[in-house]
Amino acid sequence: MSETNTAAEVAAPHRYTAALAADIEARWQDFWDADGTYEAPNPSGELAGDPAVVARPKKFIMDMFPYPSGAGLHVGHPLGYIATDVYARYHRMTGHNVLHTLGFDAFGLPAEQYAVQTGTHPRVSTEANIENMKAQLRRLGLGHDKRRSFETIDPEYYKWTQWIFLQIFNSWYDEDAKKARPIAELVALFESGERAVDGERPWSELSAAERADVLGRYRLAYASDAPVNWCPGLGTVLANEEVTADGRSERGNFPVFKSKLRQWNMRITAYADRLLDDLDALDWPEAIKLQQRNWIGRSVGARVDFPVEGHPDAKVTVFTTRQDTLFGATYLVVAPEHQLVVAEGGNGGIVPAAWPEGTHEDWTGGHATPAEAVAAYRKEAAAKSDVERQADAKEKTGVFTGAYAINPVSGARLPVFTADYVLMGYGTGAIMAVPAHDSRDFAFARAFDLPMRCVVRPSDDRGTDPSTWAESFDSYEAEIIDSAGPDVSLDGLAVPEAKTRMAEWLTERGIGEATVNFRLRDWLFSRQRYWGEPFPIVYDEAGVAHPLPESMLPLELPEVEDYSPRTFEPDDADTSPETPLSRNEDWVNVELDLGDGVKRYRRETNTMPNWAGSCWYELRYLDPHNSERLVSADAERYWMGPREGQPHGGVDLYVGGAEHAVLHLLYARFWSKVLFDLGHISSAEPFHKLYNQGMIQAYVYRDSRGIPVTATEVEERDGAFYHQGEKVSRLLGKMGKSLKNAVTPDEICAEYGADTLRLYEMAMGPLDVSRPWDTRAVVGQYRLLQRLWRNVVDEATGELTVVDAEPDDATLRALHKAVDGVAQDMANLRFNTAIAKVTELNNFVTKLSEVPRSVAERMVLLVAPLAPHIAEELWRKLGRTGSVVHQDFPVADPAYLVDEAVTCVVQIKGKVKARLEVAPSISDEELEKVALADPAVVAALGGAGIRKVIVRAPKLVNIVPA
């Protein structure tokens, strides 16, 4: 604190200063901890409490829990925590049993990287970071139930993460029942023969390894050899959601390559429909719902088989959303990785030995045989990174395979190409090209001189000859033309009807059917990391995976000497991952009795991704120390169970950043649904209401070289900015150490106190909007608290200044208006306007010669959710006992919300010409009469006749002259 305040402190020893705030805040924080003020009772079990509180309506209010980084918090981090805290406090004061707490998400790459950089064990550095963060957060006075806090790295927590993994591993998705069921039930169906095993031999004839293989195709958690995102720079594989659009790792920005590796996956695709449909009932921002819908990417269309000329057994199966344009298909394209063009092995390959007679020379790529051309193109495509593929998107490349397919509707011969604009990972990896009606096919057809056929009548004046067009034509509101074949005709149908008709025809013929295709892929669930949850899986000598029994959980992460990941040159795709755990042979090789005697096993050495711990943590808050179950059924039903208006149940308010739209939020929904299907929980959705807080931005000052300079050392002169005499530029950016503009909550607390910081963060603007931090402006909220304090306490003596007189009418109206507005704003997360209303009331009260006690008390209650420490202190000074936390929030008396007299505006053609004081209950007729009689109105009308009078009693009259 600066020394200049000392004099003021002497003059006014009881002024609300930073020093006094610090003293008040520390005292009340200690009181809350000792008192357990924020402990929310469960209906039963270890955390059971006052039945009267349990009987209240519940509110489960949650933040996205923090990831403890070494850098500590800046003022942007706690924005959401303060908002949920205010909201939670408001609901505690309005008769709710409020569960509000905070844990720590502490496994994962950043913690590990920080540990490697600093040369400390991740557990040591993570624990230190958490302690530091806890201290920073405690200073803010957040009302958390500390009994319920945990860290995802606690073995008692990740025991249940592993347990859930086993639940998922031990279940399959029953497409008929549309839900997950235990894998044992599938085994029973196979054993009884009720359900046939895919493949030629019956279940009873299969070996143990073969059976494991079959089940692996059903399990919701399974290992497979599919191509995955391999990131040599990070030394680990990544989920699709963790790879950016330009083919780089979201973390670290290293190149990512497709590589075939045996990895664990979660069959999230089984839930695609439910993940999509259940979004409708969630109270989430539309933008986030839209992002999830796009990510799931449901497309309705059809599968169509095209016979291949000269290969009676081969067919090209395509997925299309425009089966109505089948007559317009003039060629086919398969992805370079497609089985049909894999020359080696000859498994269904359709590439002929020689180019067909008269092959266009541009189609051959200059190669002597189709096999050579295809092999060369495949190699070229494989060498391209996603970045390059992206960059080349405009220029279409490809090569003719030498094969022809037959269009089943018209009998037309269609050349089959392979090109990298068709992706193996989407649909069937093959398309029918309709160049007249698809922009990509149009570009390819132009490049390779392929024919085009118009089968949808253009709605503009371009005509029906595609060779004269500048671009393809694509519309769902047009008529099908030129689509009559020997067996089926679509001519004259509208697009939707034509789609249905074509799908029916394909189904009748057995050469296709209407299908739905999803963009969503299975979730890659293993990482080559040390700092994560170990998989509770061991392999026997035949390589069959076995789940550990529940009794062996938690499988603790072993202490190792070398926990650093094996990373490679970021651009070296010819590398393969090495798991840190595999270096520890003593841990990897074990002898276990899994029910059939002691045998030797090897442990799985991958670890789970950092998302695992956050997929279910909301459940553990409910019953954090339960050693028997992940959560007691009673607690789960009470806090999460479906309520009216929340058909799926879930957390009542979940606040966090929008960056988790498709990662955490999708994964957590998926786990909830599996646990729900298996009967472990009653809520099929984790988060009923989601709210995205905006970002706190900060000015970044850069010198002439573009290097950020320390923001606090920058001076402003005449609208320009200078750092050590040098002119610097100013731009709005993120807040952080690297941009030298971080402001910590600690320094603001030291300067003004936590209550001021809380108020300022809430007053800056609407919660969901990003806005720039301005340290200079914080003082405004400090002044509000000082004035509030002064309205109750004499700064010189510390004595109360309130009087026991009844407030006058105007004061009561101001009070009740504020109470009403603040309550509504709080309930709707509009804290910025709530603070404005409190300020307005406080400014009003400041002007009173003396402050009535009843007004002061209600003002204290009004600010209690926002500035809890000063509220507690004033409440106590006002002679009230107990904590303000559990007082009732003031309720507005409607009688004082109606003003005695209302100002009515009289407009003439929308321009205000007079103002009248009228009774709020005045009738339209009466008001019109009064308005027309007003001298100013008469004068303004100047004798002109009246055409029309619009009356909105009691506030407005608008006169339209003739």
Place this chain on the structure above:
RNA sequence: GAGCGAGUGGCGCAACAGGCUAGACGCAGCGGACUUAAAAUCCGUAGCCCAAGUGGCAUGUGGGUUCGAAUCCCACCUCGCUCACCA
């Protein structure tokens, strides 16, 4: 390129459903009080323009609907976010 969102004083932002003279509340500014002085605090002032009025212009720009538009519609401009060869 596509989709979504947003443009209001020097700044952050208000105006809850088209209707109380747009700019609440706060920062910065300006004037004053207190002080030897400064800081802090308090009181006041404050959109822009001018011939200073019972004046004109003002919610990104241009049009429209309406008695009345920051609010609704159309076009354009700018910024932000998301997705991006998904068949």
